[in-house]
Amino acid sequence: MFTIRSQRSVRCYRCQAPFVASARAIVLTCPHCYQRVHIEDVIVRGNHHANSVETCGKILVAPRGWLMAGVVIAAGGIEVLGRLHAKYVQSGPVFLAAGATWRGSLLAPSIVIEPGASVEDGLFDIGPRHEAGALMKIAKPAQLADIASTPNRKSAVA
Numbered sequence: 453m454f455t456i457r458s459q460r461s462v463r464c465y466r467c468q469a470p471f472v473a474s475a476r477a478i479v480l481t482c483p484h485c486y487q488r489v490h491i492e493d494v495i496v497r498g499n500h501h502a503n504s505v506e507t508c509g510k511i512l513v514a515p516r517g518w519l520m521a522g523v524v525i526a527a528g529g530i531e532v533l534g535r536l537h538a539k540y541v542q543s544g545p546v547f548l549a550a551g552a553t554w555r556g557s558l559l560a561p562s563i564v565i566e567p568g569a570s571v572e573d574g575l576f577d578i579g580p581r582h583e584a585g586a587l588m589k590i591a592k593p594a595q596l597a598d599i600a601s602t603p604n605r606k607s608a609v610a
């Protein structure tokens with residue numbers, strides 16, 4: 453059969469259930485939890501403000517792109533060549549290219565930071581234990597954002 457490339461496996465960021473989706477689908481209803489989920493890859497080329505950006509796919513922030521969001525969830529991973537400012541990010545593998553700027557707390561299985569990339573702020577929780585469990589807590593990203601944005605570890609007393 454020649455249908456392999458027309459479908460791909462994704463994992464719902466709401467309920468964690470894996471399912472197969474059309475490679476060209478953008479938004480669909482998860483067959484397990486019946487919530488609407490985005491499964492497309494997101495490419496940010498200009499300035500993009502949002503309360504949250506969530507996808508089962510990947511996020512690419514292009515060299516002149518600037519993604520500003522409260523919560524960013526990208527089960528497939530994030531690649532930053534431009535700027536990403538967020539309160540809380542939960543994703544697959546993260547790559548910060550030379551010239552990239554990152555601000556925000558992160559939970560991810562792995563991260564690569566090229567020389568020349570800037571990390572300005574954020575608590576990082578990185579490790580292979582997040583490979584399978586990367587989406588464990590995603591059902592309540594807002595609460596996580598509140599926890600993660602507590603700036604206690606940066607300055608002892610304001």
Ligand SMILES: [Zn+2]
Pocket residue numbers: 464465466467468469482483484485486487
């Ligand atoms: Zn689901």
